[in-house]
Amino acid sequence: MSDFFSTLLDELPQVRAGLWVTLQATVLGSLLALALSFALGLMAGSRLLLVRGLSRTVVEFFRGTSLYIQLFWLYYAMPPLTGYELTPLLCGVLAFGLNYGAYGSEVVRGAVNSVPRGQYEAALALNLAPARRLRKVILPQAWVQMIPSFTNLLIQLLKCTPLLWLISAADLMTVVQQVRDRTGETLTAYLTLLAAYFVLAYALTLLMNLLERNAKRRLGLETGPGSLFRTRGAAAAGGVR
Amino acid sequence: MNGFDWNAAGDALPLLLEGFRVTLLATVLGTLVAAVLGLAVAVAGRAPSRLVTLPVRAVTEFVRSTPLLVQLVGAAAVFSSVEPLTVGVVVLGVHYAAYTSEVYRAGIDGVPRGQWEAARALSLPARRTWQAVILPQAVRNVLPALGNYAVSMFKETPFLAVITVQEMVFEARRYGAEHFAYTEAFTLAGLVFLVASYPTSLLMRKLEKRLGH
Numbered sequence: 462m463s464d465f466f467s468t469l470l471d472e473l474p475q476v477r478a479g480l481w482v483t484l485q486a487t488v489l490g491s492l493l494a495l496a497l498s499f500a501l502g503l504m505a506g507s508r509l510l511l512v513r514g515l516s517r518t519v520v521e522f523f524r525g526t527s528l529y530i531q532l533f534w535l536y537y538a539m540p541p542l543t544g545y546e547l548t549p550l551l552c553g554v555l556a557f558g559l560n561y562g563a564y565g566s567e568v569v570r571g572a573v574n575s576v577p578r579g580q581y582e583a584a585l586a587l588n589l590a591p592a593r594r595l596r597k598v599i600l601p602q603a604w605v606q607m608i609p610s611f612t613n614l615l616i617q618l619l620k621c622t623p624l625l626w627l628i629s630a631a632d633l634m635t636v637v638q639q640v641r642d643r644t645g646e647t648l649t650a651y652l653t654l655l656a657a658y659f660v661l662a663y664a665l666t667l668l669m670n671l672l673e674r675n676a677k678r679r680l681g682l683e684t685g686p687g688s689l690f691r692t693r694g695a696a697a698a699g700g701v702r
Numbered sequence: 703m704n705g706f707d708w709n710a711a712g713d714a715l716p717l718l719l720e721g722f723r724v725t726l727l728a729t730v731l732g733t734l735v736a737a738v739l740g741l742a743v744a745v746a747g748r749a750p751s752r753l754v755t756l757p758v759r760a761v762t763e764f765v766r767s768t769p770l771l772v773q774l775v776g777a778a779a780v781f782s783s784v785e786p787l788t789v790g791v792v793v794l795g796v797h798y799a800a801y802t803s804e805v806y807r808a809g810i811d812g813v814p815r816g817q818w819e820a821a822r823a824l825s826l827p828a829r830r831t832w833q834a835v836i837l838p839q840a841v842r843n844v845l846p847a848l849g850n851y852a853v854s855m856f857k858e859t860p861f862l863a864v865i866t867v868q869e870m871v872f873e874a875r876r877y878g879a880e881h882f883a884y885t886e887a888f889t890l891a892g893l894v895f896l897v898a899s900y901p902t903s904l905l906m907r908k909l910e911k912r913l914g915h
Contacts, residue, residue: 525900526892529860529871534892537884542706620769627864634772651776655768662767692763 465646465653472640479636483661486550486622486632490557491615497562498611502569503595516566523563528621532556536628549630553622561618568610572603605676612669616662623658633657666692710883711890714874718890721873725859728791728869732859733852735795740802741841745832747807765800771861773797778865790862798855805847809840846910853902857895870894 469476504516523531535552539545547555576599584594623634634654641650670689677683746758765773770793777793778786813836821831863872874891878884 521900522896525896525903527857527860527871527895529858530888530892530895533871533875533884534888537878538888539885542885616767620767621771623769623771626771634769638775647776647779651772651779654772655764655776658768658772659764692767 463646463649464644465640465649468640468644469637469653472636475631475636475639476633479631479633480657482550482625482630483619483622483633486553486557486625486630487615487619487661487665489554490622491561491618493554493558494561494565494614494618495611497558498565498569501562501566502573505566505570506573520563520566523559528556528560529624531560532624532628549625549628552628553625553630557618557621561614564617565611565614568607568614569603572606572610573599575606576602601676601679605673605680605682608669608673608676612666612673615665615669619662619665620658663692706889707883707886710881711886713881714877714883714887714890717873717877718870718887718894721868721870722894724787724867724869725856725871728787728794728859728862728867729852729856731791732794732798732855733848735791736798736802736851736855737848739795739799741806741837743799743803744806744810747803748810762800762803765797770794770797770858771864774861774865786862786865786867790865790867794855794858794862798851801851802848805844805851806840809844810836812843813839843913846906846913849906849909850903853899853906856899856902860891 501516501520504512505520507513507516532552535547535556536549539547580598580602581594584598589597622632625632626634626638629635637650637654637657641647644650667689670691674688743758743762747755747762749755749758773796774790774793778789781789817835817839818831821835826835859869860871862869863875866872870891874887875884878887
């Protein structure tokens with residue numbers, strides 16, 4: 462066995478800790494992003510100009526300034542400016558959540574708009590209260606539409622987590638690079654790292670496919686078993702990256 | 703805690719704009735690589751033999767599912783004798799080609815079957831069919847999506863600072879470290895990005911509307 466892999470095995474606790482940091486950042490970051498997506502996306506459909514404007518401004522701000530800069534701003538610029546200091550992991554979760562929440566809000570907005578108008582009217586005719594209308598009629602249908610785009614965003618978010626290395630959170634990338642520094646096997650190290658992220662991305666895609674199948678079942682739509690293993694579709698037309 | 707120092711911001715701005723030229727250069731070159739390579743990949747994905755299409759699909763899927771930062775840092779470490787900007791542009795271009803190829807694929811799929819049949823009926827050779835019939839129609843449809851990827855790439859150029867390309871964020875970090883003014887440097891860099899990318903994405907939205915998406 463090559464030097465790199467035996468060192469990697471020796472450092473297994475370290476590697477596991479790094480993997481844990483990466484997973485934490487991904488899961489917590491995407492939960493924050495999900496919450497923000499719904500908040501901002503539903504605000505964008507409000508009748509009040511002020512609410513719509515607020516949502517638009519927040520979305521454009523976090524989409525327009527680069528994620529990289531948001532992360533560095535939180536880590537380097539915020540402490541001297543405000544006196545608050547966040548842990549690197551928390552900086553990551555916040556930056557990933559805010560940035561992808563802004564992208565996700567567009568997904569929510571589009572999906573809610575794509576629910577046929579008749580569904581609103583039927584819910585209105587049944588005299589459902591606005592909250593029930595949203596929860597029981599509109600969102601279950603919109604949710605199915607959102608999942609493929611959310612899968613793409615989730616993988617994007619996972620792919621941004623190596624940025625944690627730059628703000629000295631000991632994530633997977635940091636740990637593997639330490640092993641590489643010790644063994645000098647550059648190519649093996651980075652190929653292993655790429656493969657690890659590929660496996661993580663594929664596992665997340667599978668989970669999201671399960672979720673999509675579940676959501677479709679609830680609407681009475683059946684899906685074949687093949688749908689579970691397919692990889693992500695390209696978000697071609699929307700250019701959601 | 704020392705607040706926002708406007709003098710430091712004024713000092714940093716010229717340096718940042720100097721770096722911004724490199725940022726733009728990397729974006730333009732990276733977009734060119736992605737546009738050309740993506741098209742090649744999309745056309746190769748339509749090859750009649752599975753010996754071609756399967757590996758092409760596997761490689762695109764791999765590139766698309768792995769982090770740009772790892773690809774960049776890895777490539778820079780393996781090709782340490784090559785100039786960082788060159789490595790950066792190639793890696794950016796290859797990474798985004800994995801996305802643009804899907805865009806082209808959708809565009810090619812969107813060309814009506816009758817166009818293929820007509821080209822066949824005129825017994826145009828394969829090369830002419832692509833060049834004169836299919837691609838002009840396909841590319842026109844995907845221009846807005848390609849533009850959106852160019853904007854995304856622009857916002858990911860700060861990754862190049864990690865492999866010591868002296869673009870805007872590299873300059874911001876250097877200024878921040880030398881004068882202990884990270885707050886000013888990063889705030890300004892963020893604003894420059896916002897000012898540059900917001901009008902561009904508005905323009906893309908307009909283009910999408912005009913082309914009837």
